[in-house]
Amino acid sequence: MIHNIPQPVLEQELTNHISKDPNILLVKGFSIHAVDQTDSEVLATIEDRTTGNLHQVKSRHLIACDGRKSKVRELLGIESESEDSDQTMMTIHFNASLRPVVGDRVGMLYWIMDPIAAGFIIGYDLDGTQVHISQVDVKQHPVESWTGELCRAKIRGAIGKEDVPFDILSFRPWVFRRQVAHTFQEGNIFLAGDAAHSFPPTGGLGLNCGLADVHNLAYKIALVHRGVARPSILSTYTSERRGVADSYSRQSVKNGKEIFALLQSLKTVGVEDVAQARKNMADALADPIQHSNVEAGIEGQREHFDNLELHIGYVYGALKPPPHASHYSPKFVAGARLPHAWVKILDQPVSTGKTDKYEALPQEPIDVSYVRELEKREVESRQWSTLDLCGPDSWTLIVGRDQPTSQALILNEGCDSIGVNLNIWRLGVDFEFEGVEGVQVFEDELVERGGVLVRPDQHILARVSLGEEEETLQNVKAHLAV
Numbered sequence: 245m246i247h248n249i250p251q252p253v254l255e256q257e258l259t260n261h262i263s264k265d266p267n268i269l270l271v272k273g274f275s276i277h278a279v280d281q282t283d284s285e286v287l288a289t290i291e292d293r294t295t296g297n298l299h300q301v302k303s304r305h306l307i308a309c310d311g312r313k314s315k316v317r318e319l320l321g322i323e324s325e326s327e328d329s330d331q332t333m334m335t336i337h338f339n340a341s342l343r344p345v346v347g348d349r350v351g352m353l354y355w356i357m358d359p360i361a362a363g364f365i366i367g368y369d370l371d372g373t374q375v376h377i378s379q380v381d382v383k384q385h386p387v388e389s390w391t392g393e394l395c396r397a398k399i400r401g402a403i404g405k406e407d408v409p410f411d412i413l414s415f416r417p418w419v420f421r422r423q424v425a426h427t428f429q430e431g432n433i434f435l436a437g438d439a440a441h442s443f444p445p446t447g448g449l450g451l452n453c454g455l456a457d458v459h460n461l462a463y464k465i466a467l468v469h470r471g472v473a474r475p476s477i478l479s480t481y482t483s484e485r486r487g488v489a490d491s492y493s494r495q496s497v498k499n500g501k502e503i504f505a506l507l508q509s510l511k512t513v514g515v516e517d518v519a520q521a522r523k524n525m526a527d528a529l530a531d532p533i534q535h536s537n538v539e540a541g542i543e544g545q546r547e548h549f550d551n552l553e554l555h556i557g558y559v560y561g562a563l564k565p566p567p568h569a570s571h572y573s574p575k576f577v578a579g580a581r582l583p584h585a586w587v588k589i590l591d592q593p594v595s596t597g598k599t600d601k602y603e604a605l606p607q608e609p610i611d612v613s614y615v616r617e618l619e620k621r622e623v624e625s626r627q628w629s630t631l632d633l634c635g636p637d638s639w640t641l642i643v644g645r646d647q648p649t650s651q652a653l654i655l656n657e658g659c660d661s662i663g664v665n666l667n668i669w670r671l672g673v674d675f676e677f678e679g680v681e682g683v684q685v686f687e688d689e690l691v692e693r694g695g696v697l698v699r700p701d702q703h704i705l706a707r708v709s710l711g712e713e714e715e716t717l718q719n720v721k722a723h724l725a726v
């Protein structure tokens with residue numbers, strides 16, 4: 245299921261969450277001014293934006309999430325691999341209720357082919373905030389000539405109904421480009437999010453990529469702080485995340501090019517006279533050859549919108565990026581994200597780890613009762629995912645049906661001795677699969693042959709054949725660099 249959460253809503257949600265944590269100090273209104281570091285600490289100079297006063301903050305590590313124009317990246321002199329295009333785009337942020345326009349055609353993205361406002365609307369909230377993105381014809385309307393009035397005319401044309409009120413909130417030009425830093429780490433300082441990589445929004449991959457960066461990094465830093473892992477584990481951050489970001493950046497550019505190609509096929513681009521452009525479009529659609537080009541152009545958008553393989557199908561350490569964004573396949577190899585399947589937690593708690601594994605489960609099960617298409621039984625069977633078995637602060641061993649637990653316990657003891665908290669989930673004893681979706685492949689591929697050891701970030705560290713506990717333990721130690 246696709247979920248579209250407007251970024252301001254997500255950011256507010258995160259802020260609410262972390263502001264409740266007494267261990268986190270959230271301060272706003274400061275800019276990074278300078279950074280310096282030794283082998284063991286980072287000294288950041290920050291500037292109070294109101295008073296201009298400088299302060300110094302010492303920390304063991306620093307994660308720079310300061311966006312595309314990252315000051316920290318600049319201060320560290322980290323260069324990026326980048327690719328510019330000559331396409332200038334315009335984002336118009338506006339407020340309107342689009343419900344009367346779209347009726348029951350509720351979607352997340354609306355395309356406007358009419359030349360008066362050709363582009364697309366991201367319907368973040370159909371009752372409120374929307375974004376219209378269009379290609380700027382720099383000859384006809386150079387960026388400097390854009391005004392609120394021109395934006396109003398575009399949005400009026402895009403909405404297509406005179407009686408729908410709207411407000412223009414802002415407008416901002418940007419150039420279609422991708423940029424990926426050569427490294428995401430310099431000593432104890434890390435780049436994450438757009439500071440490390442930025443690319444066009446065509447694909448909706450940017451924020452998700454940033455979240456996955458810190459998902460990868462946070463547990464590694466925690467392990468170093470606790471003395472469980474050596475600092476060299478942190479070098480796997482760049483080696484694991486950079487390739488993913490690079491493939492996202494290339495796909496986002498490709499998606500954008502496919503859109504431009506589609507708009508070109510409508511024969512409206514660069515035609516100033518709207519009536520003429522509309523006639524060109526009608527002629528193009530009436531011509532069988534041009535019509536088939538348009539259809540091919542629409543098909544060419546598939547990877548833009550159907551891209552699960554990019555989001556969750558990548559494998560850390562893989563030499564090649566996923567060949568097709570839309571062709572997701574669950575993978576049970578080291579480096580892959582543990583595939584999802586619905587599970588039922590059996591109520592026979594058997595504590596096998598230092599921490600009771602049941603405590604590692606999310607506090608609440610998933611509630612999909614809002615999905616109107618699902619029957620009651622289906623809602624009940626979609627409460628826990630295999631991913632929920634993997635506590636964010638623990639390692640997880642999922643073992644197959646009828647596997648001898650004594651050997652799993654040997655692994656558990658080995659992990660315990662190096663400070664790794666391991667939770668063991670046994671199929672048929674601690675959990676059972678629910679339904680059929682994704683289950684057969686899980687059973688066949690994985691658990692029937694032994695087990696799978698999962699890192700705190702839900703990526704597979706190793707396939708485990710019971711009886712090879714020593715090798716598995718060596719794998720864990722190698723990852724921790726101990």
Ligand SMILES: Cc1cc2nc3c(=O)[nH]c(=O)nc-3n(C[C@H](O)[C@H](O)[C@H](O)COP(=O)(O)OP(=O)(O)OC[C@H]3O[C@@H](n4cnc5c(N)ncnc54)[C@H](O)[C@@H]3O)c2cc1C
Pocket residue numbers: 251274275276277309310311312314315316335375436437438439445447448449450451452453454
């Ligand atoms: C129109 C549009 C649509 C998009 N749609 C999607 C989508 O559907 N899905 C998706 O995943 N992504 C999407 N993205 C991309 C997404 O918005 C970005 O990838 C995301 O905002 C990056 O988050 P970030 O925290 O790394 O950087 P930013 O959001 O840029 O945040 C950087 C922060 O650092 C602060 N900062 C800057 N300089 C300094 C300094 N010197 N000192 C201290 N602080 C500083 C800034 O004030 C800001 O708060 C879209 C982007 C655009 C433009």
